[in-house]
Amino acid sequence: xxxxxxxxxxxxxxxxxxxxxxxxxxxxxxxxxxxxxxxxxxxxxxxxxxxxxxxxxxxxxxxxxxxxxxxxxxxxxxxxxxxxxxxxxxxxxxxxxxxxxxxxxxxxxxxxxxxxxxxxxxxxxxxxxxxxxxxxxxxxxxxxxxxxxxxxxxxxxxxxxxxxxxxxxxxxxxxxxxxxxxxxxxxxxxxxxxxxxxxxxxxxxxxxxxxxxxxxxxxxxxxxxxxxxxxxxxxxxxxxxxxxxxxxxxxxxxxxxxxxxxxxxxxxxxxxxxxxxxxxxxxxxxxxxxxxxxxxxxxxxxxxxxxxxxxxxxxxxxxxxxxxxxxxxxxxxxxxxxxxxxxxxxxxxxxxxxxxxxxxxxxxxxxxxxxxxxxxxxxxxxxxxxxxxxxxxxxxxxxxxxxxxxxxxxxxxxxxxxxxxxxxxxxxxxxxxxxxxxxxxxxxxxxxxxxxxxxxxxxxxxxxxxxxxxxxxxxxxxxxxxxxxxxxxxxxxxxxxxxxxxxxxxxxxxxxxxxxxxxxxxxxxxxxxxxxxxxxxxxxxxxxxxxxxxxxxxxxxxxxxxxxxxxxxxxxxxxxxxxxxxxxxxxxxxxxxxxxxxxxxxxxxxxxxxxxxxxxxxxxxxxxxxxxxxxxxxxxxxxxxxxxxxxxxxxxxxxxxxxxxxxxxxxxxxxxxxx
Amino acid sequence: xxxxxxxxxxxxxxxxxxxxxxxxxxxxxxxxxxxxxxxxxxxxxxxxxxxxxxxxxxxxxxxxxxxxxxxxxxxxxxxxxxxxxxxxxxxxxxxxxxxxxxxxxxxxxxxxxxxxxxxxxxxxxxxxxxxxxxxxxxxxxxxxxxxxxxxxxxxxxxxxxxxxxxxxxxxxxxxxxxxxxxxxxxxxxxxxxxxxxxxxxxxxxxxxxxxxxxxxxxx
Numbered sequence: 090x091x092x093x094x095x096x097x098x099x100x101x102x103x104x105x106x107x108x109x110x111x112x113x114x115x116x117x118x119x120x121x122x123x124x125x126x127x128x129x130x131x132x133x134x135x136x137x138x139x140x141x142x143x144x145x146x147x148x149x150x151x152x153x154x155x156x157x158x159x160x161x162x163x164x165x166x167x168x169x170x171x172x173x174x175x176x177x178x179x180x181x182x183x184x185x186x187x188x189x190x191x192x193x194x195x196x197x198x199x200x201x202x203x204x205x206x207x208x209x210x211x212x213x214x215x216x217x218x219x220x221x222x223x224x225x226x227x228x229x230x231x232x233x234x235x236x237x238x239x240x241x242x243x244x245x246x247x248x249x250x251x252x253x254x255x256x257x258x259x260x261x262x263x264x265x266x267x268x269x270x271x272x273x274x275x276x277x278x279x280x281x282x283x284x285x286x287x288x289x290x291x292x293x294x295x296x297x298x299x300x301x302x303x304x305x306x307x308x309x310x311x312x313x314x315x316x317x318x319x320x321x322x323x324x325x326x327x328x329x330x331x332x333x334x335x336x337x338x339x340x341x342x343x344x345x346x347x348x349x350x351x352x353x354x355x356x357x358x359x360x361x362x363x364x365x366x367x368x369x370x371x372x373x374x375x376x377x378x379x380x381x382x383x384x385x386x387x388x389x390x391x392x393x394x395x396x397x398x399x400x401x402x403x404x405x406x407x408x409x410x411x412x413x414x415x416x417x418x419x420x421x422x423x424x425x426x427x428x429x430x431x432x433x434x435x436x437x438x439x440x441x442x443x444x445x446x447x448x449x450x451x452x453x454x455x456x457x458x459x460x461x462x463x464x465x466x467x468x469x470x471x472x473x474x475x476x477x478x479x480x481x482x483x484x485x486x487x488x489x490x491x492x493x494x495x496x497x498x499x500x501x502x503x504x505x506x507x508x509x510x511x512x513x514x515x516x517x518x519x520x521x522x523x524x525x526x527x528x529x530x531x532x533x534x535x536x537x538x539x540x541x542x543x544x545x546x547x548x549x550x551x552x553x554x555x556x557x558x559x560x561x562x563x564x565x566x567x568x569x570x571x572x573x574x575x576x577x578x579x580x581x582x583x584x585x586x587x588x589x590x591x592x593x594x595x596x597x598x599x600x601x602x603x604x605x606x607x608x609x610x611x612x613x614x615x616x617x618x619x620x621x622x623x624x625x626x627x628x629x630x631x632x633x634x635x636x637x638x639x640x641x642x643x644x645x646x647x648x649x650x651x652x653x654x655x656x657x658x659x660x661x662x663x664x665x666x667x668x669x670x671x672x673x674x675x676x677x678x679x680x681x682x683x684x685x686x687x688x689x690x691x692x693x694x695x696x697x698x699x700x701x702x703x704x705x706x707x708x709x710x711x712x713x714x715x716x717x718x719x720x721x722x723x724x725x726x727x728x729x730x731x732x733x734x735x736x737x738x739x740x741x742x743x744x745x746x747x748x749x750x751x752x753x754x755x756x757x758x759x760x761x762x763x764x
Numbered sequence: 765x766x767x768x769x770x771x772x773x774x775x776x777x778x779x780x781x782x783x784x785x786x787x788x789x790x791x792x793x794x795x796x797x798x799x800x801x802x803x804x805x806x807x808x809x810x811x812x813x814x815x816x817x818x819x820x821x822x823x824x825x826x827x828x829x830x831x832x833x834x835x836x837x838x839x840x841x842x843x844x845x846x847x848x849x850x851x852x853x854x855x856x857x858x859x860x861x862x863x864x865x866x867x868x869x870x871x872x873x874x875x876x877x878x879x880x881x882x883x884x885x886x887x888x889x890x891x892x893x894x895x896x897x898x899x900x901x902x903x904x905x906x907x908x909x910x911x912x913x914x915x916x917x918x919x920x921x922x923x924x925x926x927x928x929x930x931x932x933x934x935x936x937x938x939x940x941x942x943x944x945x946x947x948x949x950x951x952x953x954x955x956x957x958x959x960x961x962x963x964x965x966x967x968x969x970x971x972x973x974x975x976x977x978x979x980x981x982x983x
Binding site for chain 1: 883911
């Protein structure tokens with residue numbers, strides 16, 4: 090009963106947020122406060138609800154029931170886990186948004202932003218709680234469409250409109266496949282209820298199950314951003330306001346992960362081996378290509394968007410390894426793989442929202458997204474710098490922060506594949522481990538670039554010189570998630586058992602032999618252990634030791650302020666600095682086959698070749714997928730439409746005649762006895 | 765009961781007259797006479813409803829008959845005449861399909877509708893007469909919309925289709941629930957008003973109400 094009140098409270102709070110932002114439309118400040126504070130209150134409801142379900146009972150709430158369709162909510166532990174994830178991110182991002190919305194005061198309609206923001210979050214909550222396919226598709230579409238409107242919030246810019254178009258096309262292609270997948274499931278099980286799907290889905294003929302699997306993979310993969318379908322992310326995430334991109338990248342793409350888990354584990358049962366292998370290959374490709382393209386980006390939000398592709402890949406590696414284990418009958422190992430995937434899901438939600446908020450703060454104070462124009466911001470924005478650093482360390486999977494824990498678990502899951510009997514699969518899983526290792530290394534390189542170029546050294550342009558720290562609410566939002574990054578990293582032994590109980594019903598067993606002391610040793614089977622807790626403590630001890638020693642033994646030493654040593658050359662301007670392009674040059678050369686870099690140097694001479702007037706340099710990485718996969722398809726669609734355009738005459742009479750002719754043909758059909 | 769109502773000679777006569785009134789619209793090149801024919805058609809429809817009400821003894825069908833009389837036979841024709849007068853439209857109708865082919869096509873449509881209703885098994889032979897007439901009205905209404913250029917005739921066409929649906933409904937069910945009927949009447953009235961306003965706008969934009977001009981709007 091108390092669950093129902095919580096759920097209703099949650100929904101009403103979001104609706105109040107939406108309504109009040111419309112009502113207070115004219116007063117920017119008040120409107121922002123009302124919209125975002127009620128969103129954060131609603132997220133507190135969400136946190137309480139999800140925690141009580143995770144530690145308690147499954148909860149169902151029926152809105153209307155008929156023999157055919159039962160509209161209602163269904164919250165089991167998996168749903169609750171995703172509600173928790175959404176609510177945590179929403180809490181931090183909403184508080185951050187109170188400050189961030191100032192960016193738009195007087196320029197844009199805040200009421201519109203607040204309204205869409207609240208409805209967007211509500212639709213995400215409904216997506217993970219819907220109890221039947223029809224209701225799911227409605228709220229899924231709502232989520233897609235509202236997020237489209239949020240992406241095109243700054244629609245006066247042409248590139249934003251382009252981004253919105255790519256996004257809505259990709260998301261609708263995905264929805265098409267989702268509908269196909271659900272229709273097959275519904276025809277196989279005889280109902281649209283998710284509960285019926287999960288009880289009878291596994292008994293369907295294998296061919297139908299294969300189709301459901303493939304369609305769901307394509308449909309939800311388009312939303313999640315698995316590699317050939319990822320092209321919308323690097324457009325849509327930078328185009329949206331930063332608080333929205335924090336939610337889109339941190340949380341919205343996770344709803345696709347939720348449904349993938351639901352379909353693969355819950356609806357389709359154990360599955361067959363090649364499913365897991367296919368997902369594993371796609372996931373490894375997403376992880377590697379995502380980070381590779383991220384390295385070449387100098388737009389900070391595009392960089393983060395590519396990292397979403399990478400991290401979705403890592404999450405799916407854990408899940409696919411789990412699928413392989415399930416289909417081979419190793420349920421305990423499967424639970425472990427799923428725990429790794431879920432852990433990375435929550436971690437990615439936390440640190441990616443944090444990083445997008447950090448990027449938002451940079452944009453808020455410098456009004457540029459190009460990292461080459463930033464630099465030297467650590468002195469001007471120390472707190473933002475600290476929080477961004479925490480996020481960077483997490484995403485680079487460095488101990489003792491949270492990214493490390495989940496990637497370590499994923500590695501363990503991959504290494505445990507030596508238990509499998511099939512050698513080919515064994516090699517495939519282990520080589521995906523190599524891919525993951527390379528991904529982590531490249532991610533670290535990428536964030537050395539992202540943090541170093543934007544925060545360190547001297548300011549590279551005028552835009553940065555007057556940068557100031559943002560409002561307190563923005564710092565609070567980022568601080569909350571930074572703290573969470575540390576907690577999730579240092580105390581994983583509290584969270585793994587919880588994830589264990591979430592994964593248990595999906596794979597059919599829990600990991601029984603778990604030792605959770607201060608370390609992360611999971612299996613007595615082949616135990617590898619590491620303790621981020623101890624690492625953290627050691628870090629403290631060994632970092633503070635020199636200071637203590639210096640203070641105790643050395644006493645006071647004279648300080649001298651002096652310029653940085655610049656290899657004998659005086660470092661005076663920002664032009665001597667290392668740039669992001671230069672930093673990523675070695676990798677661009679090394680992976681030249683993939684990037685196919687294109688460089689163009691244009692020199693304009695002033696009369697004689699000895700006097701150069703202007704020099705422009707343009708370097709680009711070839712967008713392989715867009716060029717060789719999407720452009721031909723788009724070209725085909727356009728040319729077919731051009732042919733079909735003949736029937737669009739613009740004459741009302743012609744349109745009516747189409748109806749009339751159809752009617753007559755149908756009449757003839759009935760008269761001839763066809764009916 | 766239904767045999768009694770629809771089998772009666774007077775009923776068959778009225779339904780035949782409704783078809784004749786439709787042909788008056790098809791065969792006329794004057795806007796006023798079209799509107800007048802539509803008024804007659806609606807009046808006949810009201811009397812169909814009245815007869816059904818009388819023989820079934822259900823009072824709400826009287827209300828429906830009355831409403832038909834007031835709205836379709838009086839108010840809507842008045843609105844038409846008002847529009848024609850206000851925008852000073854040329855009184856003649858421009859056609860895509862000439863009068864004599866129109867009449868032939870109308871006849872063919874009635875034959876098709878008749879066969880159509882015969883081929884789907886309706887319970888009684890007699891109410892199928894009303895039903896095939898209603899089908900004819902729908903298809904002829906659509907045909908009028910296609911073959912006439914003036915926007916007013918498109919409006920008239922859709923109202924003829926609506927009359928056809930009304931006849932179909934009353935012949936199948938002896939009158940739908942009053943609430944539904946009231947809703948439909950309201951819809952029709954509002955529809956006519958909106959279409960009237962649209963015609964004013966089209967007239968303002970293109971200096972005429974020839975829907976042929978709307979072709980220039982395609983991208």
